Amino acid sequence: MEFKHQATVTLAEVADAAGVGESTVSRVLRNHGSFSGKTRDRVMAAVERLGYVPNRIAGTLASTGSRLVAFVIPSLSNIVFPDVLRGASAILEENRYQAVFSVTDYDPEKEEALAAAMLAWRPAAVMLAGYEHTEGTVKMLRASGCRIVEMLDVDGDALDMAVGFSNRAAGRESAAFLLRRGYRRIGYVGHDLNRDTRAGKRFSGFCETLGAHDAPLADREILAGASSVENGRLGLERLLARTPDLDAVYFSNDDMALGGYFHCLARGISIPAQLAIFGYNGLDIGRATPQPLSTIRTPRVATGQVAAQLVVTNAPPQVVDLGFELIEGATA
Amino acid sequence: MEFKHQATVTLAEVADAAGVGESTVSRVLRNHGSFSGKTRDRVMAAVERLGYVPNRIAGTLASTGSRLVAFVIPSLSNIVFPDVLRGASAILEENRYQAVFSVTDYDPEKEEALAAAMLAWRPAAVMLAGYEHTEGTVKMLRASGCRIVEMLDVDGDALDMAVGFSNRAAGRESAAFLLRRGYRRIGYVGHDLNRDTRAGKRFSGFCETLGAHDAPLADREILAGASSVENGRLGLERLLARTPDLDAVYFSNDDMALGGYFHCLARGISIPAQLAIFGYNGLDIGRATPQPLSTIRTPRVATGQVAAQLVVTNAPPQVVDLGFELIEGATA
DNA sequence: CATGAAATTGGTAGCGCTGCCAAAAAAATC
DNA sequence: GATTTTTTTGGCAGCGCTACCAATTTCATG
Numbered sequence: 001m002e003f004k005h006q007a008t009v010t011l012a013e014v015a016d017a018a019g020v021g022e023s024t025v026s027r028v029l030r031n032h033g034s035f036s037g038k039t040r041d042r043v044m045a046a047v048e049r050l051g052y053v054p055n056r057i058a059g060t061l062a063s064t065g066s067r068l069v070a071f072v073i074p075s076l077s078n079i080v081f082p083d084v085l086r087g088a089s090a091i092l093e094e095n096r097y098q099a100v101f102s103v104t105d106y107d108p109e110k111e112e113a114l115a116a117a118m119l120a121w122r123p124a125a126v127m128l129a130g131y132e133h134t135e136g137t138v139k140m141l142r143a144s145g146c147r148i149v150e151m152l153d154v155d156g157d158a159l160d161m162a163v164g165f166s167n168r169a170a171g172r173e174s175a176a177f178l179l180r181r182g183y184r185r186i187g188y189v190g191h192d193l194n195r196d197t198r199a200g201k202r203f204s205g206f207c208e209t210l211g212a213h214d215a216p217l218a219d220r221e222i223l224a225g226a227s228s229v230e231n232g233r234l235g236l237e238r239l240l241a242r243t244p245d246l247d248a249v250y251f252s253n254d255d256m257a258l259g260g261y262f263h264c265l266a267r268g269i270s271i272p273a274q275l276a277i278f279g280y281n282g283l284d285i286g287r288a289t290p291q292p293l294s295t296i297r298t299p300r301v302a303t304g305q306v307a308a309q310l311v312v313t314n315a316p317p318q319v320v321d322l323g324f325e326l327i328e329g330a331t332a
Numbered sequence: 333m334e335f336k337h338q339a340t341v342t343l344a345e346v347a348d349a350a351g352v353g354e355s356t357v358s359r360v361l362r363n364h365g366s367f368s369g370k371t372r373d374r375v376m377a378a379v380e381r382l383g384y385v386p387n388r389i390a391g392t393l394a395s396t397g398s399r400l401v402a403f404v405i406p407s408l409s410n411i412v413f414p415d416v417l418r419g420a421s422a423i424l425e426e427n428r429y430q431a432v433f434s435v436t437d438y439d440p441e442k443e444e445a446l447a448a449a450m451l452a453w454r455p456a457a458v459m460l461a462g463y464e465h466t467e468g469t470v471k472m473l474r475a476s477g478c479r480i481v482e483m484l485d486v487d488g489d490a491l492d493m494a495v496g497f498s499n500r501a502a503g504r505e506s507a508a509f510l511l512r513r514g515y516r517r518i519g520y521v522g523h524d525l526n527r528d529t530r531a532g533k534r535f536s537g538f539c540e541t542l543g544a545h546d547a548p549l550a551d552r553e554i555l556a557g558a559s560s561v562e563n564g565r566l567g568l569e570r571l572l573a574r575t576p577d578l579d580a581v582y583f584s585n586d587d588m589a590l591g592g593y594f595h596c597l598a599r600g601i602s603i604p605a606q607l608a609i610f611g612y613n614g615l616d617i618g619r620a621t622p623q624p625l626s627t628i629r630t631p632r633v634a635t636g637q638v639a640a641q642l643v644v645t646n647a648p649p650q651v652v653d654l655g656f657e658l659i660e661g662a663t664a
Numbered sequence: 665c666a667t668g669a670a671a672t673t674g675g676t677a678g679c680g681c682t683g684c685c686a687a688a689a690a691a692a693t694c
Numbered sequence: 695g696a697t698t699t700t701t702t703t704g705g706c707a708g709c710g711c712t713a714c715c716a717a718t719t720t721c722a723t724g
Contacts, residue, residue, distance in 0.1 A: 008454075008477070010680060021704035026682060034701060036690095051475050056452040057393045058680035061709050066389065076418040079411075086408040089435050093446070098453065100432050103421050114425070120388040121430065122340075143383050145340070229620040259620050265597070266622040285617070288561040288591050290598040342710060353674035358712060366671060390710035393679050665724100672719065679712085685705090692699065 009052045018046035029054060056098075060122070069311055070118035070126045071101040072111055074196070077226060079255075079283065080300050081129070084151060087304025088127065095312040097124065106195035112137040119144050125311040131156035132197045147314070149307045152300075153198055154321045162319040163307045167198045170296050170324050171205025174250055174278055177294075177326060179213050183248035183276055186210060188220040189235035189260060190252035191227040199227075199252045202280060206250055219243040227252055232259020240275075248276035248332060254283040254295055261289060261331060276332035282325070294329030341384045350378035361386060392454070401643060402450035402458045403433040404443055406528070409558060410585075411615065412632050413461070416483060419636025420459065427644040429456065438527035444469040451476050457643040463488035464529045479646070481639045484632075485530055486653045494651040495639045499530045502628050502656050503537025506582055506610055509626075509658060511545050515580035515608055518542060520552040521567035521592060522584035523559040531559075531584045534612060538582055551575040559584055564591020572607075580608035580664060586615040586627055593621065593663060608664035614657070626661030 011029075015022045020039060027033040028043040035043075046052070060066040069092055073081045089099050100121060102114040112134045118126060119140065125147035133141075141148050141159060148160035155168045178186055193200035207217050221239040223231045232251055236259065239249065251257035257279030264271050271277060271291060279286060282297025299322040306320055343361075347354045352371060359365040360375040367375075378384070392398040401424055405413045421431050432453060434446040444466045450458060451472065457479035465473075473480050473491060480492035487500045510518055525532040539549050553571040555563045564583055568591065571581065583589035589611030596603050603609060603623060611618060614629025631654040638652055 008680095012680075015704095022680095023682075023684095023705080024703060027703090030682090032682095034703095036702065039702080051472070053448065053451045053472070053476070055393075055454060055680055057389055057398065057454055058709090059682070061387075061389050061393050061711085062680075062682040063709085064682095076414040076421070079414075082408040082411075082414040085433075086435065089408070089433070093434060096449070098432060098449070099434070100430055101417075101421070102425060102431070103418065116385065117428070117430070119385050122387060122389055140383075140385075144385070229617045233620050255617075258617065262621050285561045285587075285590065288565050289594050340710095344710075347674095354710095355675080355712080355714095356673060359673090362712090364712095366673090368672065371672080387710055390679090391712070393681085394710075394712040395679085396712095667723085668721105669723095670719100670721070672717100674717080675715090677712105677714090679710105682707105682709085684707090686703100687705095688701105688703070690699100690701065692697100694695105694697075 008055070009050045011052070011054070014043065014046050014050055014052045017050060018042045066122050066124055067097045068100050068121050068123040069097050069308070070115075070121065070123040071099060072104060072114050072118060072126060072128050073101060074104050074106040074129050075226070076103055080152065080281065080298075083300035084304035084307075087301035088308040089304075091305050091308035091312065095308075097308075097312060106192075108132065108134045108137070112140070116140060119146070122146070125149060127151060127307055127311075129153075130198055131158070131162075147311055149310060151303050151307050153201070154319055155201055158317070158319050160317050161307075161310050161315065163303050163310065163322065164320075165298060165303075165322050165324045167201040168205035170280065170298070171202035171207075172209045173326055174202070174280070174296060175206045175209035175213075177328075178248050178250070178276065178278060178332060179210070179215060181248075181276070181332060183332075184215045185218045185245055185247045186215065187218050187239050187243060187246045187249045188251075189232060189239055189249055189256055190220070190222050191231060191256065192224055193222065193252075196227075196252075203252070218246055227255045229255050229259040229262070232256030233263045234259070236260040236263045246275065248272075248278065251277065251279045254279040254281040254286050254293060257293055257295065257331075258286065258289070261291075261293065271331050278332045282327055286329070291330035292327070294332035295327050297325045297327050299324065340387070341382045343384070343386070346375065346378045346382060346384045349382055350374045398454050398456055399429045400432050400453050400455040401429050401640070402453065402455040403431060404436060404446050404450060404458060404460050405433060406436050406438040406461050407558070408435055412484065412613065412630075415632035416636035416639075419633035420640040421636075423637050423640035423644065427640075429640075429644060438524075440464065440466045440469070444472070448472060451478070454478070457481060459483060459639055459643075461485075462530055463490070463494075479643055481642060483635050483639050485533070486651055487533055490649070490651050492649050493639075493642050493647065495635050495642065495654065496652075497630060497635075497654050497656045499533040500537035502612065502630070503534035503539075504541045505658055506534070506612070506628060507538045507541035507545075509660075510580050510582070510608065510610060510664060511542070511547060513580075513608070513664060515664070516547045517550045517577055517579045518547065519550050519571050519575060519578045519581045520583075521564060521571055521581055521588055522552070522554050523563060523588065524556055525554065525584075528559075528584075535584070550578055559587050561587050561591040561594070564588030565595045566591070568592035568595045578607065580604075580610065583609065583611050586611040586613040586618050586625060589625055589627065589663075590618065590621070593623075593625065603663050610664045614659055618661070623662035624659070626664035627659050629657045629659050631656065
């Protein structure tokens, strides 16, 4: 088997080598249309011999519709997005689609620029996080004619398709759970809510339910920057310094909550007797801590899977609510 | 159900609308070649008016060399790879390159299939993890003529370029550190080493140094499946059940080590007096635990950045060793 | 003004493939 | 064996853009 270095073999060369026409090679390779077994063998032998690799750029240009799926995600540091990508890429690979991605850093303007760059690749679909986009992004996506999937949120109007769960409801249920357990002096530790609008929706649902039960949020500590274990720890420390008599704290997610948990471990604050901790996401690590973290488990991988499934099946516009699960754990 | 694709605006239509030739529009849009300010304004106005989005598929086919960079990575669950992607995607975006990815699940055969699929997009470069590839993968990559970057390992011969650090040296230094601290009864808890060959190299370097100091590995517990906090916890439990008199345990990475740490917290095993714990990766969470984790911090994001930089600058073949940093922490 | 140099511009041949159509070959039917 | 039907095949026009080259305009300069 010879491979020519750097000289790209074209379909025409394969056709010559196999002694057949170009379209025949194309049909064999795509297993589309009809051809005899003998022809197929001859073509495949030539492909093998020449080390031919089809050029999908050319193929996509010639045919209608690409097999590229574009992901425009806020971050790769927040485990949520790798999880979504993981779910989606498995489905996409099975269906011979190719995933392309860009990271917006939670910046709507950057999202617009990156979405535009993505559309230049004429993807079959664009997958985004949530419903909050600039006017320009919306207009561009609409005009593109490609499928759009907004992921990880269902609290709003979908441009085309949406897959996820209600962040607002997650916030409400978290509050209801804490109230049922008898906590009344409840605080919040979160990260930048303007950027992470889904965290903002959870917080707003949380406060709504607290308010409805005459137990308004006692105090809050919002840290600038991304969510992290360290920020969670720091946030709880500051919150307790200001408002020591809290009996429960809701965190913007499990990373932050783990930081809070570690703070309590380090300071000898007994959980949940002295202070209850509640998170969001249902990370694996939260189940392996000495006391399993009380949290809400979200279908992150499934969100990616379903989103990809909708795209590969070219499903009609729809919103899929995958729900979430409250994990009682031992910290609340 | 049928979905109409909107009629996409082409460069030719923009040219007509602006009253100029196609090549002029192309030059203006790419800011390449010369054109007058007046022409540029006319073209940009037409682009704006028609909502033209260039078709990069066509552009790539017509020109030589694409601006796609293909990542073929083992996993998205192991934070290492999102971190690498994060570093790389920032650099690539700045340089108007587009990242494409596939996930191999640590399966070399799947890596070969996915690499082949990637090459069909004629990427500027293919970025892989480590040096262990099938013969077919190597042959194909060599023949492709595109740049190749092997990441996260420098213990071997690079196909073209490599960026990372020595896993073997990391293992050796970890062992040396534990020996310096006086630990002699040392165990190991790891995950599937056949698949994660870099973890295998660390382990082998670790054992080598132990052996050289007459303190051979006392016992080991290898868990099937991927690394996880839960597996680390389980692994340490099993290891200690079998060999209770260990004074230190080396884990295949920080996830596993955290599991071990939590096991000790839950069982009241005092760290590091009764048992020392040493990890690998330098995750943020390991710095926020009540006792900071003793571990080796690896330049994951930088690996991605440098790898991307090499590609966008079309650097000559080379191996870049970014090194690593031993963090003493408080668990060993 | 003339003349050559420099800056702009447009025309057009591909890039490598797919989709359509007609031609050829093979199989089925009378 | 002639005819019809079915299966296989090849030719070729694009897909939308870029690269190259030649044509045109503008600018300097004597």
